[in-house]
Amino acid sequence: MKDEQLSKELSYALRHAPWAYELELDAQGWADVGQLLAALNETPRDEPITRQRLLEVMARSDKQRLELAGERIRAIYGHSIPSRIEREQAEPPEVLYHGTARRFLSAIRAEGLKPRARQYVHLAMDADTALQVGRRRDDRPVLLQIAAQAAWRDGVPFYPGNARIWLADQVSPAYIDVA
Numbered sequence: 635m636k637d638e639q640l641s642k643e644l645s646y647a648l649r650h651a652p653w654a655y656e657l658e659l660d661a662q663g664w665a666d667v668g669q670l671l672a673a674l675n676e677t678p679r680d681e682p683i684t685r686q687r688l689l690e691v692m693a694r695s696d697k698q699r700l701e702l703a704g705e706r707i708r709a710i711y712g713h714s715i716p717s718r719i720e721r722e723q724a725e726p727p728e729v730l731y732h733g734t735a736r737r738f739l740s741a742i743r744a745e746g747l748k749p750r751a752r753q754y755v756h757l758a759m760d761a762d763t764a765l766q767v768g769r770r771r772d773d774r775p776v777l778l779q780i781a782a783q784a785a786w787r788d789g790v791p792f793y794p795g796n797a798r799i800w801l802a803d804q805v806s807p808a809y810i811d812v813a
Protein backbone atom coordinates (compact mmCIF):
# COMPACT_ATOMS: atom_id res chain seq x y z
CA MET A 635 0.00 0.00 0.00
CA LYS A 636 1.40 3.35 -1.03
CA ASP A 637 2.13 6.02 1.59
CA GLU A 638 -0.43 8.38 0.11
CA GLN A 639 -3.21 5.82 0.16
CA LEU A 640 -2.47 4.83 3.75
CA SER A 641 -2.20 8.48 4.78
CA LYS A 642 -5.64 9.15 3.27
CA GLU A 643 -7.12 6.18 5.08
CA LEU A 644 -5.58 7.31 8.39
CA SER A 645 -7.00 10.81 7.92
CA TYR A 646 -10.39 9.32 7.10
CA ALA A 647 -10.36 7.18 10.26
CA LEU A 648 -9.01 9.83 12.64
CA ARG A 649 -10.63 12.99 11.24
CA HIS A 650 -13.87 11.95 9.64
CA ALA A 651 -15.19 8.46 10.41
CA PRO A 652 -13.68 6.80 13.51
CA TRP A 653 -16.89 4.77 13.88
CA ALA A 654 -16.13 2.99 10.60
CA TYR A 655 -13.02 1.61 12.34
CA GLU A 656 -14.73 0.97 15.68
CA LEU A 657 -12.56 3.67 17.20
CA GLU A 658 -13.52 5.96 19.99
CA LEU A 659 -11.74 9.29 20.04
CA ASP A 660 -11.29 11.04 23.37
CA ALA A 661 -12.02 14.75 23.86
CA GLN A 662 -8.68 15.74 22.30
CA GLY A 663 -9.05 13.35 19.38
CA TRP A 664 -6.77 10.57 20.60
CA ALA A 665 -7.40 6.94 19.65
CA ASP A 666 -5.69 3.72 20.71
CA VAL A 667 -2.95 2.69 18.22
CA GLY A 668 -3.54 -1.01 18.78
CA GLN A 669 -7.25 -0.65 18.03
CA LEU A 670 -6.51 1.40 14.92
CA LEU A 671 -4.02 -1.19 13.61
CA ALA A 672 -6.42 -4.04 14.37
CA ALA A 673 -9.22 -2.26 12.49
CA LEU A 674 -6.97 -1.40 9.52
CA ASN A 675 -5.78 -5.00 9.31
CA GLU A 676 -9.30 -6.38 9.19
CA THR A 677 -9.16 -5.41 5.52
CA PRO A 678 -6.89 -7.85 3.64
CA ARG A 679 -3.64 -6.04 2.69
CA ASP A 680 -0.46 -7.06 0.82
CA GLU A 681 1.34 -6.64 4.10
CA PRO A 682 -0.14 -6.04 7.54
CA ILE A 683 0.05 -2.44 8.74
CA THR A 684 2.33 -2.15 11.74
CA ARG A 685 3.19 0.62 14.16
CA GLN A 686 6.55 0.87 12.35
CA ARG A 687 4.70 1.45 9.07
CA LEU A 688 2.67 4.27 10.66
CA LEU A 689 5.88 5.90 11.87
CA GLU A 690 7.39 5.63 8.37
CA VAL A 691 4.37 7.23 6.72
CA MET A 692 4.43 10.05 9.25
CA ALA A 693 8.17 10.63 8.84
CA ARG A 694 8.03 10.66 5.03
CA SER A 695 5.06 13.02 4.78
CA ASP A 696 5.77 16.69 4.07
CA LYS A 697 2.65 17.49 6.10
CA GLN A 698 2.48 16.97 9.83
CA ARG A 699 -1.02 15.48 9.94
CA LEU A 700 -0.68 12.91 12.72
CA GLU A 701 0.73 12.72 16.19
CA LEU A 702 1.71 9.42 17.81
CA ALA A 703 2.46 9.38 21.54
CA GLY A 704 2.91 6.10 23.41
CA GLU A 705 -0.15 3.99 22.74
CA ARG A 706 -2.19 6.87 21.34
CA ILE A 707 -2.53 8.43 17.91
CA ARG A 708 -4.52 11.39 16.63
CA ALA A 709 -5.01 13.68 13.67
CA ILE A 710 -3.63 17.14 14.49
CA TYR A 711 -6.16 19.08 12.39
CA GLY A 712 -8.85 18.67 9.76
CA HIS A 713 -11.60 16.98 11.80
CA SER A 714 -15.19 16.83 10.60
CA ILE A 715 -16.66 14.48 13.24
CA PRO A 716 -19.69 15.92 15.06
CA SER A 717 -18.20 16.05 18.55
CA ARG A 718 -15.79 18.92 18.70
CA ILE A 719 -12.11 18.30 19.43
CA GLU A 720 -11.08 20.33 22.48
CA ARG A 721 -8.12 22.62 21.94
CA GLU A 722 -6.05 24.99 24.03
CA GLN A 723 -6.08 28.64 23.01
CA ALA A 724 -2.81 30.48 22.48
CA GLU A 725 -1.57 33.82 21.25
CA PRO A 726 -1.21 33.62 17.46
CA PRO A 727 1.47 35.26 15.33
CA GLU A 728 0.80 38.80 14.11
CA VAL A 729 -0.34 37.60 10.70
CA LEU A 730 -1.70 34.28 9.41
CA TYR A 731 -2.59 33.33 5.83
CA HIS A 732 -5.40 31.51 4.08
CA GLY A 733 -5.38 30.39 0.45
CA THR A 734 -8.75 29.99 -1.19
CA ALA A 735 -10.47 29.83 -4.56
CA ARG A 736 -11.37 33.04 -6.42
CA ARG A 737 -15.00 31.91 -6.51
CA PHE A 738 -15.24 31.99 -2.68
CA LEU A 739 -13.88 35.50 -2.30
CA SER A 740 -17.10 37.50 -2.33
CA ALA A 741 -18.75 35.20 0.23
CA ILE A 742 -15.67 35.37 2.46
CA ARG A 743 -15.60 39.16 2.19
CA ALA A 744 -19.25 39.28 3.23
CA GLU A 745 -19.38 36.68 6.01
CA GLY A 746 -15.74 35.99 6.89
CA LEU A 747 -14.00 32.60 7.01
CA LYS A 748 -16.23 29.75 8.16
CA PRO A 749 -15.12 26.19 8.97
CA ARG A 750 -17.53 24.72 6.39
CA ALA A 751 -17.43 20.92 6.64
CA ARG A 752 -14.62 20.93 9.21
CA GLN A 753 -14.64 21.88 12.88
CA TYR A 754 -12.20 24.78 12.55
CA VAL A 755 -10.98 27.31 9.99
CA HIS A 756 -7.42 26.41 8.94
CA LEU A 757 -4.84 29.20 8.73
CA ALA A 758 -1.23 28.90 7.61
CA MET A 759 1.79 30.54 9.18
CA ASP A 760 3.35 31.32 5.81
CA ALA A 761 2.04 32.48 2.46
CA ASP A 762 3.51 29.54 0.49
CA THR A 763 1.67 26.96 2.59
CA ALA A 764 -1.58 28.92 2.24
CA LEU A 765 -1.19 29.15 -1.55
CA GLN A 766 -0.54 25.41 -1.72
CA VAL A 767 -3.78 24.80 0.20
CA GLY A 768 -5.63 27.18 -2.14
CA ARG A 769 -4.31 25.39 -5.24
CA ARG A 770 -6.39 22.35 -4.27
CA ARG A 771 -9.41 24.33 -5.45
CA ASP A 772 -8.13 26.95 -7.90
CA ASP A 773 -5.00 27.08 -10.09
CA ARG A 774 -4.73 30.80 -9.31
CA PRO A 775 -5.80 30.93 -5.66
CA VAL A 776 -6.40 34.11 -3.69
CA LEU A 777 -4.06 34.72 -0.78
CA LEU A 778 -5.77 36.22 2.26
CA GLN A 779 -3.92 37.86 5.10
CA ILE A 780 -5.47 37.58 8.55
CA ALA A 781 -4.69 40.15 11.27
CA ALA A 782 -4.57 37.33 13.79
CA GLN A 783 -3.06 39.14 16.72
CA ALA A 784 -5.44 42.09 16.38
CA ALA A 785 -8.34 39.62 16.36
CA TRP A 786 -6.89 37.77 19.34
CA ARG A 787 -6.54 41.06 21.25
CA ASP A 788 -10.23 41.63 20.51
CA GLY A 789 -11.04 38.28 22.15
CA VAL A 790 -11.16 35.96 19.11
CA PRO A 791 -9.72 32.55 20.11
CA PHE A 792 -6.92 30.90 18.11
CA TYR A 793 -5.55 27.39 18.59
CA PRO A 794 -2.12 26.05 17.55
CA GLY A 795 -2.28 23.09 15.13
CA ASN A 796 1.07 21.87 13.84
CA ALA A 797 4.26 23.82 13.05
CA ARG A 798 2.62 25.47 10.02
CA ILE A 799 -1.09 25.61 10.83
CA TRP A 800 -3.26 27.51 13.29
CA LEU A 801 -6.98 27.00 13.80
CA ALA A 802 -9.84 29.36 14.57
CA ASP A 803 -13.58 28.98 15.07
CA GLN A 804 -14.22 31.63 12.43
CA VAL A 805 -12.66 34.88 11.27
CA SER A 806 -14.76 37.95 10.67
CA PRO A 807 -14.19 40.07 7.52
CA ALA A 808 -12.81 42.94 9.64
CA TYR A 809 -9.55 40.98 10.10
CA ILE A 810 -9.22 39.74 6.51
CA ASP A 811 -7.37 41.43 3.65
CA VAL A 812 -6.39 40.20 0.21
CA ALA A 813 -2.57 39.98 0.43
Ligand code: HQG
Nearest residue numbers: 699712734735738741742745746747748750751752756767
Ligand atom coordinates in the same frame (compact mmCIF):
# COMPACT_ATOMS: atom_id res chain seq x y z
C1 HQG B 1 -13.68 28.16 2.00
C2 HQG B 1 -5.85 20.17 3.89
C3 HQG B 1 -17.28 30.44 1.01
C4 HQG B 1 -12.24 28.05 2.41
C5 HQG B 1 -5.31 21.50 3.46
C6 HQG B 1 -11.86 26.73 1.78
C7 HQG B 1 -5.37 22.33 4.71
C8 HQG B 1 -15.56 29.73 2.35
C9 HQG B 1 -13.14 25.91 1.87
C10 HQG B 1 -6.56 21.78 5.44
C11 HQG B 1 -16.03 30.55 3.40
C12 HQG B 1 -13.11 24.87 2.97
C13 HQG B 1 -7.75 22.72 5.38
C14 HQG B 1 -17.19 31.33 3.18
C15 HQG B 1 -14.27 29.53 4.08
N1 HQG B 1 -17.79 31.25 1.97
N2 HQG B 1 -16.19 29.68 1.15
N3 HQG B 1 -17.68 32.15 4.12
N4 HQG B 1 -15.20 30.39 4.46
N5 HQG B 1 -14.48 29.11 2.80
O1 HQG B 1 -10.73 21.88 2.82
O2 HQG B 1 -8.52 25.57 4.56
O3 HQG B 1 -4.04 17.58 3.04
O4 HQG B 1 -12.33 22.53 4.68
O5 HQG B 1 -11.49 29.15 1.90
O6 HQG B 1 -4.03 21.42 2.89
O7 HQG B 1 -8.96 24.57 2.23
O8 HQG B 1 -6.13 17.24 4.34
O9 HQG B 1 -10.34 23.94 4.27
O10 HQG B 1 -11.48 26.87 0.44
O11 HQG B 1 -4.24 22.25 5.50
O12 HQG B 1 -3.92 17.40 5.51
O13 HQG B 1 -14.18 26.84 2.17
O14 HQG B 1 -6.88 20.55 4.77
O15 HQG B 1 -4.89 19.40 4.54
O16 HQG B 1 -12.21 23.87 2.56
O17 HQG B 1 -7.97 23.17 4.03
P1 HQG B 1 -11.43 22.94 3.59
P2 HQG B 1 -8.92 24.41 3.71
P3 HQG B 1 -4.72 17.82 4.34
